[in-house]
Amino acid sequence: MNSTMNSSLLMTSTCSIKHRILLNTLCLFVLSRPRLSDKSTTVIFLRFLAIFDILAITLKYIRAELNYQSIVKKKDIIIITSVFCKTLYVGMNASISITMWTIVLMSLDKVVAVSYPFKAGIWITQKRAFYVCCFTSLLLLIVNLHFITLSGVRPASNNQKYCGLMEDSSIIDILTASVLPIAINIAIGVILYRTSQTSFNSYTNEYRIDLQSLPIDVMQKELISARYRCQSPPNSSLTTDTNQAIKRRTNAQVTRMLLAVTLSLIICYIPNTIIFLHTRINNSQQLLNGRSCFELSDNDIKIYKIKFYSIVIQDILSDLPHIINFFLYCLAGKKFRSIFQNEVYHCFIQNRLIQRRHQQCFIHYGSLNREFSNPISLNFSQRRVLSGNISLESQKATTVSFNTLTNKLIFNDENHNKFINENDEFLQPH
Numbered sequence: 001m002n003s004t005m006n007s008s009l010l011m012t013s014t015c016s017i018k019h020r021i022l023l024n025t026l027c028l029f030v031l032s033r034p035r036l037s038d039k040s041t042t043v044i045f046l047r048f049l050a051i052f053d054i055l056a057i058t059l060k061y062i063r064a065e066l067n068y069q070s071i072v073k074k075k076d077i078i079i080i081t082s083v084f085c086k087t088l089y090v091g092m093n094a095s096i097s098i099t100m101w102t103i104v105l106m107s108l109d110k111v112v113a114v115s116y117p118f119k120a121g122i123w124i125t126q127k128r129a130f131y132v133c134c135f136t137s138l139l140l141l142i143v144n145l146h147f148i149t150l151s152g153v154r155p156a157s158n159n160q161k162y163c164g165l166m167e168d169s170s171i172i173d174i175l176t177a178s179v180l181p182i183a184i185n186i187a188i189g190v191i192l193y194r195t196s197q198t199s200f201n202s203y204t205n206e207y208r209i210d211l212q213s214l215p216i217d218v219m220q221k222e223l224i225s226a227r228y229r230c231q232s233p234p235n236s237s238l239t240t241d242t243n244q245a246i247k248r249r250t251n252a253q254v255t256r257m258l259l260a261v262t263l264s265l266i267i268c269y270i271p272n273t274i275i276f277l278h279t280r281i282n283n284s285q286q287l288l289n290g291r292s293c294f295e296l297s298d299n300d301i302k303i304y305k306i307k308f309y310s311i312v313i314q315d316i317l318s319d320l321p322h323i324i325n326f327f328l329y330c331l332a333g334k335k336f337r338s339i340f341q342n343e344v345y346h347c348f349i350q351n352r353l354i355q356r357r358h359q360q361c362f363i364h365y366g367s368l369n370r371e372f373s374n375p376i377s378l379n380f381s382q383r384r385v386l387s388g389n390i391s392l393e394s395q396k397a398t399t400v401s402f403n404t405l406t407n408k409l410i411f412n413d414e415n416h417n418k419f420i421n422e423n424d425e426f427l428q429p430h
Helices: 013-029 041-071 081-117 126-150 170-176 179-209 218-232 237-281 296-323 325-331 332-348 359-372 380-387 411-427
Strands: 152-153 161-165
Touching: 041 081, 041 126, 041 237, 081 126, 081 152, 081 170, 081 179, 081 237, 126 152, 152 296, 170 179, 179 237, 237 296, 237 411
Parallel strands: none
Antiparallel strands: 152 161
């Protein structure tokens, strides 16, 4: 369950391990970019998750490669000593435990942010999140020191030595890397989903503006006020609304990334835990030990094969969450995809594999104009009217058309100036 089973040590593919390390390195590289919400505490947890995923997979690779060279290739590996094997198992299991509890910390962080949106920024900061991750890592490292007494050098059937476990410890696995963190993640995931749905529904019910139900004079003032917010300097309320909207979108993307990681962890580790408990109750390795071929029945061999393939599936499921995080981030995070694509694009340009496209500046400029010409506070019909009628070149004649079910409003030069004066008088403090 904590990837410490000895029966399938040699089943780990070296190529797949290299791919896992590469994918997690790409995750860490993209998450380190300042564009991906540098002020978000969840990104701190995701970085810790990527670091310890890389460390856990690397230590698994070292163990599998050394045991393969010793048992299969029959080479005398000098570094396979008792001290090295104990250190390897402590580091490997501590890294796996840290990845599990880092996801728990991410879920707790997001629950606090959703449940207490006004106090979360004061309670949870980047520095505190970093300190919590360091303290949790140190605590789990101390707990996994118990593997010093459980691991060591074991002899193989061909008298070759390899790193393995003298005995398994189910209690350490349950507390640090399986049942307890998975149960907490399931409970937090349910709470987070229900809380986020409740917060979103209350927000839309309280602050949504429907212009079709407003009087005509209120629609005029809202439209003209929105026009001048679009033409105001960058330090106006439009910039504040835009920044808040960008922050909300980023937080939503990070939340989707977190839920995707949590869901994949639950899906992969529940069958893993069931298989582990089943193999612990019915130990198939003791079924064939000390028995001759004449004493074995076909049913015994069939049971042994089922248990063997179950252990292989268990090892695959235990490694799967460390592999698919990169793909989950790409699916759930739009900004994660854009940063990754831009970094790959600039890398190709620097290596002169492709030429720079000059159209991107124009497209980016047009997207900025569309973003600032559509205020966040307006609905779709307002943004369509404003984007079609606001022009910086036409200063003499301005025609604004707004169609509802039975209302149609047309401004000429005189009416436009009149509405501007009325709007200025309306906005002046009394």
